[in-house]
Structure formats: structure tokens, C-alpha cells
Amino acid sequence: MLNYSASEENYIKAIYRLQRQDGTVTTNELAHELKTKPASVTDMMKKLKLKKLLRYQPYQGFRLTQEGGKVALGIIRRHRLWEYFLAEKLKFTWDEVHEVAEDLEHVSSKKLIDKLDEFLGFPRVDPHGDPIPDAHGRMETSKKxxxxxxxxxxxxxxxxxxxxxxxxxxxxxxxxxxxxxxxxxxxxxxxxxxxxxxxxxxxxxxxxxxxxxxxxxxxx
Amino acid sequence: MLNYSASEENYIKAIYRLQRQDGTVTTNELAHELKTKPASVTDMMKKLKLKKLLRYQPYQGFRLTQEGGKVALGIIRRHRLWEYFLAEKLKFTWDEVHEVAEDLEHVSSKKLIDKLDEFLGFPRVDPHGDPIPDAHGRMETSKKxxxxxxxxxxxxxxxxxxxxxxxxxxxxxxxxxxxxxxxxxxxxxxxxxxxxxxxxxxxxxxxxxxxxxxxxxxxx
DNA sequence: AAAATTATTTAGTTTTGTCTAAATAATTTT
DNA sequence: AAAATTATTTAGACAAAACTAAATAATTTT
Structure with missing residues (x-):
């Protein structure tokens, strides 16, 4: 698993989140989600396509590839473990954890995250109730x-x-x-x-x- | 206290470290320390001077201003608290903590660091024995x-x-x-x-x- | 089906942080 | 003190990630 910039990771995460709903994601949707401009999205999509993290033909929507999905789950795992840590160990309130986790999630040492997971006792959901993917990218999916x-x-x-x-x-x-x-x-x-x-x-x-x-x- | 980029922070930290020894720091020293080129150092020095974090006249060495020193201590505080966390809580060995802390130190939420400090029980030295600055930037100085x-x-x-x-x-x-x-x-x-x-x-x-x-x- | 609207992409800039190559300043050698 | 060496800075380029403005493609209205 290669390393990606914070910016690339934010795009990947956003696409993952949006394609859960619509199956596919459009330029404008993504620009809106990331509070950026459509032109910037197009640029990044070219880059992520080149890295084989997503499929996309101009004017069609995008979808993450298998590899892209794996990367997304890795980022989500980091984010949610840090949220759990912040709430459980550092006594942050529920509404404060997201912002800080947005930064921490980009520190990408696998060893760090796996040891953090162990330290926390392998929690299965974060403070908002969202499931935390395990070290293999598997995540509980309960119908909500x-x-x-x-x-x-x-x-x-x-x-x-x-x-x-x-x-x-x-x-x-x-x-x-x-x-x-x-x-x-x-x-x-x-x-x-x-x-x-x-x-x-x-x-x-x-x-x-x-x-x-x-x-x-x-x-x- | 403003926010600085990871790159700026690495320069500030390096200058702080080097000026402990020599009193003043030169372009080449810094380039060597940061594994970069002298030209890049000159560029960054101009920028940090503009931000009033250091004093420097072309061809003389640089020194951090008071403000620059405070910023440096803040970064060192974050770095060493994370090192302590990694060693003490996540059971990293002593030689593994530095690398990961290099990334974690750039997450700059003051609240995060102060709560981490509290969670760790206000440790006074990191796993290598280096003193950890407190929330006010004060640090034990024992003659070693x-x-x-x-x-x-x-x-x-x-x-x-x-x-x-x-x-x-x-x-x-x-x-x-x-x-x-x-x-x-x-x-x-x-x-x-x-x-x-x-x-x-x-x-x-x-x-x-x-x-x-x-x-x-x-x-x- | 042409016109109008909306979505997307392209082209050209900007900023940050880096680099190489060349120029200049300071220091050391002879 | 001139020559050689070393240190530093300047100039010009580049990559990443963003932007604006303009162009083009797709969709919707009429």
C-alpha cells in the first residue's frame, strides 16, 4: 500500500462516502462536498485515475476501484480509531473529536494504527456509532x-x-x-x-x- | 500563536537544536541537518524572517527571535509528548518512537496536546530522557x-x-x-x-x- | 430540434517548497 | 594581495494543489 497526500486522501474519503449513497459520484457533488471548485476536482480525478484508484470517463461519474476502496477503508479506520481515542482516553466531547481526527488520520504509519487499535481494545464503533474497519479493512455492516x-x-x-x-x-x-x-x-x-x-x-x-x-x- | 506548515516547523526545530550548540546557525549547517540544499534554506529563511521568527542578515548566521523560540518549544513539546505516548501506552520500543512522532508533532491542536499531557500524567522527560516543555513552554534544564x-x-x-x-x-x-x-x-x-x-x-x-x-x- | 441551461473540462495563474546552475561574497591559501 | 576555495544568494524551473475564466459537452426547456 503506497502513501497518499492528505489532499488525495480527503478526495478518496469523500468519494467513498458519496458513492455509498449514489453508487457513482459527479464532479459537482464532490466539489460541493470538499468545498472546492469543480476544476480542482477534475485535476485531482485525473491524478487518482492515473494511480488506478478510480475509474472515470470524462462526463461520466467516478467510482473507486477495488484498490481505491481499500485505501478509503484504511483512512476511515485511522479516522475512527483516533476519534475513539480522543473521546475515550482524552475525554473530548463527542462533537469535538471529528475535527482533530481529520488531521490525525493522515499520519499513515500502519504500525501506529495497529498498536493504537490494540491499546484501545479493538473497538468496533467510533463515538458516533460508525463502525471501525479492522486491520484487514473489514467493517461491520448492520442495517441501519x-x-x-x-x-x-x-x-x-x-x-x-x-x-x-x-x-x-x-x-x-x-x-x-x-x-x-x-x-x-x-x-x-x-x-x-x-x-x-x-x-x-x-x-x-x-x-x-x-x-x-x-x-x-x-x-x- | 499562528499555525505553521510542517516544513516551516521542521526548519524552526532544526534551528533551535543547532543554535543550542553554536549560538548561531549557518545556511550550510541547516541544509545538512535537514538533508536539503543551501538554496532551499535561503528561501525558507526569507520567509521565516518575514514572519518575524528569526533574525538574519545575508551572510551572517540566523538566530530565532523570542517568538521563534516559543514556537520551537511548542513543537518540541508536541514531539516529546507523542514519543512518551508511543513508548508508554503503545509499547513502541525506544528507537521507533522518533520517526512516528515526527509526523504526529505537526498536528497542532493546542487542546489535543494539553489533554494528551494530562492523560499521560504530565511526564517531565521523554523516552530518551529529553525534557518535555510544559503548556507554558517551560522546560527543566539540568546540566548534563x-x-x-x-x-x-x-x-x-x-x-x-x-x-x-x-x-x-x-x-x-x-x-x-x-x-x-x-x-x-x-x-x-x-x-x-x-x-x-x-x-x-x-x-x-x-x-x-x-x-x-x-x-x-x-x-x- | 433549436435554444437555454447546467455540468464538466481545459487553459492559464498562483502559492509553497523544492531543485540546479550561475553569480556573488567571504575566507583561506599561497 | 592576488588566487583559490568555500559559503551564500539569486535566478529560473518544476511539481502539487488550488483558483478563475473560458470553452465545450450534455441535458432540459420550449
């Missing part, structure tokens, strides 16, 4: 659904929170919703799409559609 | 002397090992010399400048001049 799509009356466990702002953290802490919380939707209100949910035996309470949109759950 | 200059019969404690190769580590482990070891020079041989030393009550043994040159001790 958005809370807004969980049918009323079906028990589920919070597995993941997408938005990582301080604002959402404050709200979740207040509502006592954390990763692992078991909950159930009691009722969905059509008017504002708010949800009434219940945690354990406590009294039910209401959360907004905006909040529910950022929470993923797994059926239990 | 090279083992070759320790007079026979004077008890001292190993405080520092300079050369960080696997080769020297192997030798030191075999001889059971580590940082903190209390020893005494019994005799100095003029012929090959080898030293006979004794650790505690064990039988004395001989070490080469090349080895002794890389060991610093403190009087006790």
Missing part, C-alpha cells in the same frame, strides 16, 4: 434505518448520530439519548412530522423531525 | 555532561541517550544501561578511549568511546 422511518411500536437501539454539532449534542444530552439507547416510537404526528418516543419505562416525550432525521437506529 | 567527560570516581545517573538507532538500543539493553541507571567511571583507557564503568555493586565492565559519546549523565 433513520429514526423517521422506524414504524411505531417497533423497539430499536440508537446506533448512530450523523450531525456532529455541539447544538445536536446539547439536545441529545438533555433528552438522554445516546448511542445504545433502546427506544420505541409511540406516535408520529403528521402536522410537523414530530415523533413521540419512549425510552424504557420512562414517560414518552416528543422530538422534532429535524432531530429524528439525524438519528439512526437498528432493530432489536 | 557527556559520559566521556565524567571524571573517574564521580557517581552519576544516566539522563539521556542521543543516538536513537536500533543498534545502540540493542547494545544498551545488553549492557543493562537505561535512563535512570546510576553508574560510576572506574577507569579511562587512553589507548582507545574506552571506559570501565560500574553499575551499583555489579562487576565493572568496559564500554567503547563511541557508545560513551552518546550517553549523557547528571551528577548526583
Amino acid at each position: 434505518i433513520i429514526l423517521t422511518e422506524l414504524p411505531a411500536g417497533t423497539p430499536a437501539v440508537v446506533s448512530n448520530v450523523i450531525n456532529q454539532s455541539t447544538a445536536i449534542l446539547e439536545l441529545l444530552e438533555h433528552k438522554k439519548i445516546i448511542i445504545g439507547t433502546r427506544l420505541e416510537v409511540k406516535k408520529k404526528f403528521e402536522f410537523d412530522e414530530s415523533l413521540e418516543i419512549r425510552i424504557g419505562r420512562q414517560p414518552a416525550f416528543t422530538i422534532s423531525h429535524q432531530l429524528a432525521e439525524n438519528i439512526f437506529v437498528q432493530l432489536v | 555532561i557527556i559520559l566521556t567527560e565524567l571524571p573517574a570516581g564521580t557517581p552519576a545517573v544516566v539522563s539521556n541517550v542521543i543516538n536513537q538507532s536500533t543498534a545502540i538500543l540493542e547494545l544498551l539493553e545488553h549492557k543493562k544501561i537505561i535512563i535512570g541507571t546510576r553508574l560510576e567511571v572506574k577507569k579511562k583507557f587512553e589507548f582507545d578511549e574506552s571506559l570501565e564503568i560500574r553499575i551499583g555493586r555489579q562487576p565493572a565492565f568496559t564500554i567503547s568511546h563511541q557508545l560513551a559519546e552518546n550517553i549523557f549523565v547528571q551528577l548526583v
Whole structure:
């Protein structure tokens, strides 16, 4: 496995993330995601194609090759292990870990990451509930659904929170919703799409559609 | 405190290190130290002068300004804390930590470093015995002397090992010399400048001049 | 199907950090 | 003190990664 620049790695990561959704990724999508210009994306795509990390014909979208996918999983592994370290060992709050991990993830010593993994006790998910790829690039894939799509009356466990702002953290802490919380939707209100949910035996309470949109759950 | 590029930081660190010895640093010295060309050094010096991190007139040497010194101590703090982390928590051997810390040191979040410091229990020296600057840039300065200059019969404690190769580590482990070891020079041989030393009550043994040159001790 | 719009690429610059080759300054030798 | 050597700087190029402006290709509207 060769070494890639921080910039190349950021592109690879972004393509990986976007192609999960759409299957393929366009120049504009990527430019928007990386807060850069379409022309810069085209330049980098040529470079990554040359390095055989992605397939792309002008005016079609891009997809990572097998090799590109492996590289992406390596970067994601580093990122999520550092996030876990920051939250678990250094007591960073949940909303602070991402930014610092964005820098740490580009330090690419394999030995460092494998030893860090061991030190942390081989964690399987990061502080936001995202799965951490193992040393071979394997990652747990559990079917997650958005809370807004969980049918009323079906028990589920919070597995993941997408938005990582301080604002959402404050709200979740207040509502006592954390990763692992078991909950159930009691009722969905059509008017504002708010949800009434219940945690354990406590009294039910209401959360907004905006909040529910950022929470993923797994059926239990 | 502004942010500097990895390259700028490497220059600052090197100047700091070299000016400890000579008081001032020349273009060629720096080029040699950083394995780069004199022309590149001149370019970077112009830039660092512009940023008021160092003083320099063409054809005279350079010296860091006060601000430059502070920046240097910040980088050294990061480097040594990561070295401590790698050795203490991730169980890297003593000769492996430097290389990885060279990359980690450029991640410049102050919060990260201060929390890392706390997590590690505010260590005062890194795995090679070099002092770690605190959050205010203060660093223990104990007078260290090279083992070759320790007079026979004077008890001292190993405080520092300079050369960080696997080769020297192997030798030191075999001889059971580590940082903190209390020893005494019994005799100095003029012929090959080898030293006979004794650790505690064990039988004395001989070490080469090349080895002794890389060991610093403190009087006790 | 032509026109208008949108998406993408190309061409030409910029910045950072490096390099080589040439020029100049300082020092040492003779 | 002139010549030779060594140290340093300048000039000009290059690669990486970004940008703007212009050109071209694809898609959507009418």
C-alpha cells in the first residue's frame, strides 16, 4: 500500500462516502462536498485515475476501484480509531473529536494504527456509532434505518448520530439519548412530522423531525 | 500563536537544536541537518524572517527571535509528548518512537496536546530522557555532561541517550544501561578511549568511546 | 430540434517548497 | 594581495494543489 497526500486522501474519503449513497459520484457533488471548485476536482480525478484508484470517463461519474476502496477503508479506520481515542482516553466531547481526527488520520504509519487499535481494545464503533474497519479493512455492516422511518411500536437501539454539532449534542444530552439507547416510537404526528418516543419505562416525550432525521437506529 | 506548515516547523526545530550548540546557525549547517540544499534554506529563511521568527542578515548566521523560540518549544513539546505516548501506552520500543512522532508533532491542536499531557500524567522527560516543555513552554534544564567527560570516581545517573538507532538500543539493553541507571567511571583507557564503568555493586565492565559519546549523565 | 441551461473540462495563474546552475561574497591559501 | 576555495544568494524551473475564466459537452426547456 503506497502513501497518499492528505489532499488525495480527503478526495478518496469523500468519494467513498458519496458513492455509498449514489453508487457513482459527479464532479459537482464532490466539489460541493470538499468545498472546492469543480476544476480542482477534475485535476485531482485525473491524478487518482492515473494511480488506478478510480475509474472515470470524462462526463461520466467516478467510482473507486477495488484498490481505491481499500485505501478509503484504511483512512476511515485511522479516522475512527483516533476519534475513539480522543473521546475515550482524552475525554473530548463527542462533537469535538471529528475535527482533530481529520488531521490525525493522515499520519499513515500502519504500525501506529495497529498498536493504537490494540491499546484501545479493538473497538468496533467510533463515538458516533460508525463502525471501525479492522486491520484487514473489514467493517461491520448492520442495517441501519433513520429514526423517521422506524414504524411505531417497533423497539430499536440508537446506533448512530450523523450531525456532529455541539447544538445536536446539547439536545441529545438533555433528552438522554445516546448511542445504545433502546427506544420505541409511540406516535408520529403528521402536522410537523414530530415523533413521540419512549425510552424504557420512562414517560414518552416528543422530538422534532429535524432531530429524528439525524438519528439512526437498528432493530432489536 | 499562528499555525505553521510542517516544513516551516521542521526548519524552526532544526534551528533551535543547532543554535543550542553554536549560538548561531549557518545556511550550510541547516541544509545538512535537514538533508536539503543551501538554496532551499535561503528561501525558507526569507520567509521565516518575514514572519518575524528569526533574525538574519545575508551572510551572517540566523538566530530565532523570542517568538521563534516559543514556537520551537511548542513543537518540541508536541514531539516529546507523542514519543512518551508511543513508548508508554503503545509499547513502541525506544528507537521507533522518533520517526512516528515526527509526523504526529505537526498536528497542532493546542487542546489535543494539553489533554494528551494530562492523560499521560504530565511526564517531565521523554523516552530518551529529553525534557518535555510544559503548556507554558517551560522546560527543566539540568546540566548534563557527556559520559566521556565524567571524571573517574564521580557517581552519576544516566539522563539521556542521543543516538536513537536500533543498534545502540540493542547494545544498551545488553549492557543493562537505561535512563535512570546510576553508574560510576572506574577507569579511562587512553589507548582507545574506552571506559570501565560500574553499575551499583555489579562487576565493572568496559564500554567503547563511541557508545560513551552518546550517553549523557547528571551528577548526583 | 433549436435554444437555454447546467455540468464538466481545459487553459492559464498562483502559492509553497523544492531543485540546479550561475553569480556573488567571504575566507583561506599561497 | 592576488588566487583559490568555500559559503551564500539569486535566478529560473518544476511539481502539487488550488483558483478563475473560458470553452465545450450534455441535458432540459420550449
